[in-house]
Amino acid sequence: MEEMFCYQCEQAAQGTGCTKVGVCGKQPDVAALQDLIVWGLKGMAFWAHKAREKGAVDSGVDVHMIEALFSTVTNVDFSPENLAKVAQKTVQMRDKAKALFEKANGGPFTGEVPEAAGAWKLPAGLGDMVKLGRQHGVKDPSIDPDVKSAQDILLYGCKGMAAYADHAHILGKDDKEIYGFIHKALAAMLDKGLGLMDFVNLSMECGQTNIKCMGLLNAAHIERFQAPTPTPVSIGTKAGKAILVSGHDLKMLEELLKQTEGKGVNIYTHVEMLPAHGYPGLKQYKHLVANFGSAWQDQHKEFQAFPGAIIFNTNCIQRPADQYKDRLYTWGRVQWPGVRHIEGWDFSEVIDKALASPGFEEKPAKEILTGCGHDAVLGLADKVIEAVKSGAIKRFFVIGGCDGALGDIGGIPRLLDVGQCNDAYSAVQIALALAKAFDCEVNDLPLSIVLSWYEQKAVVVLLSLLSLGIKNMKLGPSLPAFITPNVLNFLVENFNLAPIGSVEEDMAQMLGA
Ligand code: SF4
Numbered sequence: 001m002e003e004m005f006c007y008q009c010e011q012a013a014q015g016t017g018c019t020k021v022g023v024c025g026k027q028p029d030v031a032a033l034q035d036l037i038v039w040g041l042k043g044m045a046f047w048a049h050k051a052r053e054k055g056a057v058d059s060g061v062d063v064h065m066i067e068a069l070f071s072t073v074t075n076v077d078f079s080p081e082n083l084a085k086v087a088q089k090t091v092q093m094r095d096k097a098k099a100l101f102e103k104a105n106g107g108p109f110t111g112e113v114p115e116a117a118g119a120w121k122l123p124a125g126l127g128d129m130v131k132l133g134r135q136h137g138v139k140d141p142s143i144d145p146d147v148k149s150a151q152d153i154l155l156y157g158c159k160g161m162a163a164y165a166d167h168a169h170i171l172g173k174d175d176k177e178i179y180g181f182i183h184k185a186l187a188a189m190l191d192k193g194l195g196l197m198d199f200v201n202l203s204m205e206c207g208q209t210n211i212k213c214m215g216l217l218n219a220a221h222i223e224r225f226q227a228p229t230p231t232p233v234s235i236g237t238k239a240g241k242a243i244l245v246s247g248h249d250l251k252m253l254e255e256l257l258k259q260t261e262g263k264g265v266n267i268y269t270h271v272e273m274l275p276a277h278g279y280p281g282l283k284q285y286k287h288l289v290a291n292f293g294s295a296w297q298d299q300h301k302e303f304q305a306f307p308g309a310i311i312f313n314t315n316c317i318q319r320p321a322d323q324y325k326d327r328l329y330t331w332g333r334v335q336w337p338g339v340r341h342i343e344g345w346d347f348s349e350v351i352d353k354a355l356a357s358p359g360f361e362e363k364p365a366k367e368i369l370t371g372c373g374h375d376a377v378l379g380l381a382d383k384v385i386e387a388v389k390s391g392a393i394k395r396f397f398v399i400g401g402c403d404g405a406l407g408d409i410g411g412i413p414r415l416l417d418v419g420q421c422n423d424a425y426s427a428v429q430i431a432l433a434l435a436k437a438f439d440c441e442v443n444d445l446p447l448s449i450v451l452s453w454y455e456q457k458a459v460v461v462l463l464s465l466l467s468l469g470i471k472n473m474k475l476g477p478s479l480p481a482f483i484t485p486n487v488l489n490f491l492v493e494n495f496n497l498a499p500i501g502s503v504e505e506d507m508a509q510m511l512g513a
Pocket residue numbers: 006007008009010011012013017018021022023024025026074075
């Protein structure tokens with residue numbers, strides 16, 4: 001018998017799903033608790049959606065939805081104790097949403113209430129919670145496989161959007177439309193009367209709503225830190241004590257920069273945090289010195305070599321090695337059993353750990369470029385259009401990550417790092433502006449999009465691009481395990497979405513050779 005089942009990310013074992021333990025390190029109890037949370041959230045959404053239809057909303061219910069969904073995203077929360085607390089709050093918020101509806105309705109609901117939205121109680125012990133979660137796992141043989149596939153695309157899209165909405169919320173930006181959509185989508189998953197096209201349409205709506213969400217986050221970043229500008233970033237080291245920050249939360253980085261100012265501790269970014277260097281409001285701190293390390297999956301090797309404290313503020317944490325576990329901290333939604341979690345905004349413990357660690361020797365190295373957001377790129381619009389007309393630029397490639405220095409084309413960097421995954425918004429803005437400049441549709445531009453997906457944030461970015469009608473994208477390294485052959489056929493027929501092939505074949509096809 002399977003001990004768990006999870007197939008929400010690209011790492012899914014055998015390309016079908018993790019059944020004993022997650023490739024990411026997720027244990028069966030954690031998988032069951034996350035399933036329980038998702039089931040509970042669907043029940044909460046049932047009432048919150050109905051209350052909203054009657055004009056009643058509750059910010060506590062709204063915010064819990066995005067925080068709890070974010071806790072179930074890949075490589076975020078591995079702590080059974082913390083997930084049990086999230087499950088408890090989900091049940092409280094379900095009751096709150098139900099009361100909200102009944103008040104707005106002037107009485108109880110008279111229709112059929114799905115089991116998830118019923119008055120079930122959470123068992124007291126962790127073991128019994130896990131048992132309950134197992135009864136409401138990912139697999140549901142009562143649903144047609146293609147409908148289930150479309151439902152899961154929607155669910156994972158909502159998880160990804162919840163992560164972006166949470167970052168925006170932390171920066172003080174909320175949008176009731178985004179919360180309302182997530183409630184509607186999760187409530188729909190309890191409606192046995194809905195079919196494949198209902199969930200396909202909801203998935204497209206999810207993509208559209210996420211464009212709004214990424215726009216909200218983009219506005220929140222710019223309002224607080226100003227628009228990013230192209231910025232060379234050292235990949236060397238500065239002599240002195242050091243803290244490495246991994247994740248996407250720029251506000252947390254800002255707080256850490258404030259608290260380390262004048263303390264002789266240099267701050268380094270890791271992977272997803274690299275784009276932070278492009279924001280004037282962050283690069284003004286002289287002790288934000290460099291980017292350390294490369295891809296997130298190399299963290300074991302790289303963290304061992306980092307002679308200071310390390311803190312994660314969002315995904316993607318991997319099972320920590322003993323060599324650096326005592327120097328590792330989590331913050332926000334991220335948790336790992338046995339790793340110190342910082343509650344709130346006081347980072348003194350992390351700073352003390354950095355001060356007690358050896359720190360770096362001075363080692364200068366080359367620089368890489370970041371901060372090429374849409375404001376910066378559109379500032380070059382005339383040059384770009386001229387370069388396309390003259391044939392100097394033959395094709396644009398949107399790719400899922402970068403860290404190289406590839407020179408320039410007439411002063412335009414050949415590789416434009418537009419930012420984090422949420423800055424797919426910038427890539428979309430650039431594509432729309434180019435289409436306008438050339439008086440054509442985005443699909444007519446000399447543009448190839450290759451999406452290297454990993455977790456649920458990439459799912460919602462894909463839905464956003466599909467909802468804009470963008471066709472001919474390539475997806476890899478492998479196709480999602482939760483897409484059935486029939487749903488894949490639908491995506492191929494309607495969007496010409498294709499899996500990546502060999503480099504030679506793909507390049508020949510994209511360059512029209
Ligand atoms: S999140 Fe990915 S790697 Fe982890 S258990 Fe699920 S499918 Fe497996």
